[in-house]
Amino acid sequence: MTRPDPSLLSKLGLACKSFLAILAQPGFAARIEALRDDSAAPVPAAPEPVMPVAPAQAQFREIPSEAAMQLLGLLQRDARFIDFIEEDVAHYADADIGAAARIVHEGCRKVLREHFSIQPLRSESEGSRITLAAGFDAAAVRLTGNVVGQPPFTGSLSHRGWRISEARLPRLAAGHDASIVAQAEVEL
Amino acid sequence: MSTARYAIGIDLGTTHCALSFVDITASDGEKVVQQVLPIPQLSGPGAVEPRSLLPSFLYLPHENELAPGDLSLPWTSTQDFAAGEFARTRGAATPIRLVASAKSWLCHPGVDRRAAILPAEAPAEVTRISPLTASIRYLSHLREAWNQAHPEAPFDAQDVTVTIPASFDPAARELTAEATRAAGYSAVTLLEEPQAALYSWIQHSAGQWRKDVKKGDIILVVDVGGGTTDLSLIAVLEQDGQLELHRVAVGDHILLGGDNMDLALAYGVARKLAAQGTQLDPWQTRALAHACRSAKETLLGDATVNAVPVVVPRRGSKLIGGSIRTEVTREELTSSLLDGFFPVVAVADAPISRARGALTQLGLPYAQDAAITRHLGAFLSRQRGATAELEGFAGQADTASFLHPTAVLFNGGVLKSGLLAERVLGLINTWLAAEGAEPAQLLGGTDLDLAVARGAAYYGYVRRGHGVRIRGGTARAHYVAVESAMPAIPGMEPPLQALCIAPFGMEEGTEAAPPEQEFGLVVGEPVRFRFFGSSVRRQDQVGTLLDFWAPDELQELEEIEANLPAEGRRAGEIVPVKLHARVTETGILELEARPTGGTERWKVEFDVRGDSRT
Numbered sequence: 001m002t003r004p005d006p007s008l009l010s011k012l013g014l015a016c017k018s019f020l021a022i023l024a025q026p027g028f029a030a031r032i033e034a035l036r037d038d039s040a041a042p043v044p045a046a047p048e049p050v051m052p053v054a055p056a057q058a059q060f061r062e063i064p065s066e067a068a069m070q071l072l073g074l075l076q077r078d079a080r081f082i083d084f085i086e087e088d089v090a091h092y093a094d095a096d097i098g099a100a101a102r103i104v105h106e107g108c109r110k111v112l113r114e115h116f117s118i119q120p121l122r123s124e125s126e127g128s129r130i131t132l133a134a135g136f137d138a139a140a141v142r143l144t145g146n147v148v149g150q151p152p153f154t155g156s157l158s159h160r161g162w163r164i165s166e167a168r169l170p171r172l173a174a175g176h177d178a179s180i181v182a183q184a185e186v187e188l
Numbered sequence: 189m190s191t192a193r194y195a196i197g198i199d200l201g202t203t204h205c206a207l208s209f210v211d212i213t214a215s216d217g218e219k220v221v222q223q224v225l226p227i228p229q230l231s232g233p234g235a236v237e238p239r240s241l242l243p244s245f246l247y248l249p250h251e252n253e254l255a256p257g258d259l260s261l262p263w264t265s266t267q268d269f270a271a272g273e274f275a276r277t278r279g280a281a282t283p284i285r286l287v288a289s290a291k292s293w294l295c296h297p298g299v300d301r302r303a304a305i306l307p308a309e310a311p312a313e314v315t316r317i318s319p320l321t322a323s324i325r326y327l328s329h330l331r332e333a334w335n336q337a338h339p340e341a342p343f344d345a346q347d348v349t350v351t352i353p354a355s356f357d358p359a360a361r362e363l364t365a366e367a368t369r370a371a372g373y374s375a376v377t378l379l380e381e382p383q384a385a386l387y388s389w390i391q392h393s394a395g396q397w398r399k400d401v402k403k404g405d406i407i408l409v410v411d412v413g414g415g416t417t418d419l420s421l422i423a424v425l426e427q428d429g430q431l432e433l434h435r436v437a438v439g440d441h442i443l444l445g446g447d448n449m450d451l452a453l454a455y456g457v458a459r460k461l462a463a464q465g466t467q468l469d470p471w472q473t474r475a476l477a478h479a480c481r482s483a484k485e486t487l488l489g490d491a492t493v494n495a496v497p498v499v500v501p502r503r504g505s506k507l508i509g510g511s512i513r514t515e516v517t518r519e520e521l522t523s524s525l526l527d528g529f530f531p532v533v534a535v536a537d538a539p540i541s542r543a544r545g546a547l548t549q550l551g552l553p554y555a556q557d558a559a560i561t562r563h564l565g566a567f568l569s570r571q572r573g574a575t576a577e578l579e580g581f582a583g584q585a586d587t588a589s590f591l592h593p594t595a596v597l598f599n600g601g602v603l604k605s606g607l608l609a610e611r612v613l614g615l616i617n618t619w620l621a622a623e624g625a626e627p628a629q630l631l632g633g634t635d636l637d638l639a640v641a642r643g644a645a646y647y648g649y650v651r652r653g654h655g656v657r658i659r660g661g662t663a664r665a666h667y668v669a670v671e672s673a674m675p676a677i678p679g680m681e682p683p684l685q686a687l688c689i690a691p692f693g694m695e696e697g698t699e700a701a702p703p704e705q706e707f708g709l710v711v712g713e714p715v716r717f718r719f720f721g722s723s724v725r726r727q728d729q730v731g732t733l734l735d736f737w738a739p740d741e742l743q744e745l746e747e748i749e750a751n752l753p754a755e756g757r758r759a760g761e762i763v764p765v766k767l768h769a770r771v772t773e774t775g776i777l778e779l780e781a782r783p784t785g786g787t788e789r790w791k792v793e794f795d796v797r798g799d800s801r802t
Contacts, residue, residue: 176234
């Protein structure tokens, strides 16, 4: 029942597809979250019966999907992003995929630079030891490994993190359909 | 004008427009509060984004091509065309509906600038527009963008400066002023782009410029934009202990810029692909040109890179597989760009000109010699005597074969590349060294994309007495042709004389005395004169009559036309008139016909219909 581990390229494709699905498909994000929580534990030998979970009292908000669609439209326009992810890369040579990746990389970078201001969250260099005082922003710092005891925590910075300080997406005309992320093209 | 809160500078470029503004009330002396206006524009159908540059492109879509609302802007929903980024990208795939380089058409003497002729390649069913209309649309877009961002300070109440190439002739200057009026601008001042670039440098230096240049310096401004190359010389003088700047010469109009260079590189790579058996379709050729542009920027920006891979994607939704891979090498860049456009030449090497074909040309009159360095050498050689009559500049004219600049200011996107800038500066210094002169220093530090708009806004501010002004006046003397009175010889045209009616260096708001010569104008009938300009004859006064001139001393411009209304006179009557020249506050040369002994004035028009030479 255990499937063989996919190749690196397939993993890459899977990761990107999952990324899209988390943003776009209702419910998918919750399933992935559950999967990730499970993966910390040893893989269960057999599926356990699903236990009824008490309904949480937290407040959730709906995120309008238009901005996500608009971003995908920009990534497709400048980086052919959807074309790249939707294509089955399994039977192409690495050189071909690499050539296409240049287009995707250059375009994605252009979109990020033009529409977002992104800064690292931590100014320290990766690998250096940092200390987190009590009351640190748990949303901005993720603790991993031997998470025990009380703050201040001292550990090694393995990723600096990113924060979007400004997003500048184009304004859309009132009747514009953002779900069309790439128009069909007909040459006359 | 005195109530304006902002001094607005507009760079109406061949490939990009920009708007910068100085807050006059918040600025004090050399502490200038200045910004660049983000210009909202369509970046895709129905998507509006602010950008600091407005690409000078218009797209005229088919009525079924776009969904309703796709062309809406924050200030209008009824516009039936797109301007800016969306026009540029959409037009790349449908060039028959794209208006580009309208500014080059505006100064094309071979066509009627008020006639609907653009896009030049459009089929009959596309409603064309005139080069003038295209300029009006860019100017209107900028005005609306301003009013949207600054409802508290309406555009029409501000002090507006619009830039033009220094090489624009009087007719192109007047057409630009006409476009600003038609776009609803109340009063504008025109400023030459190389001067605007120097103003930007002065402002950027925050007073330091007085230490960087000294009395006796000659600053060469080399402005290589997307579509044109513009050259100017500015001398540094001292008056009562204060440094003064005088623009002493401008170059000819050279239709040659960054776009030509991108195309040259892309054609080179396409030829290489063809040699390998890969043929590109038109869509792929455009994608290749785009990829080559970014490869060029990488190669020019980093001298350690020797080749940049270039990938042309397939057009369909399959991206991997059908892509075409190649690379642009440093060698290719050097041979097509450096040696093609900036070859190492001697200062005396004249630009190569081929005889024009017999067919009337319908396209733009691009420079015949692509070598910008040869045009530069010819300009410096021709202007050898430009400073001869200025105080403190004597001595060099006798021995030098060209005017020796002591400082160089670069402007325009092309010269952002260190490699190209180094080539130009290095070559100038080689020329200087050959004649035993000191190397010229580089005046740097400005943003070459936005310097012209910034400098124009700063100029609006210094005009109010807040800083140094560049003096200059008209950069040409102007002449009308008169037939010399001599007995007719069968088979021989009467020789032509040129009568100077406007001397070199007329300043804004001044008037030249009329020459003694009278012309007979026929009431009710247009009378035309051949019209000439000279960028080197500084000594000619009004009334100077030339019997002979060297071929490169005088350039023929559009004809001028006087049209006397029949009011109060009999049609066909001949009225003796004198031709007066004046330069308006806007900076435009105006010619008037005044009847001898009368008080009436009739405007003499530049003929911009383009049929004067056929």
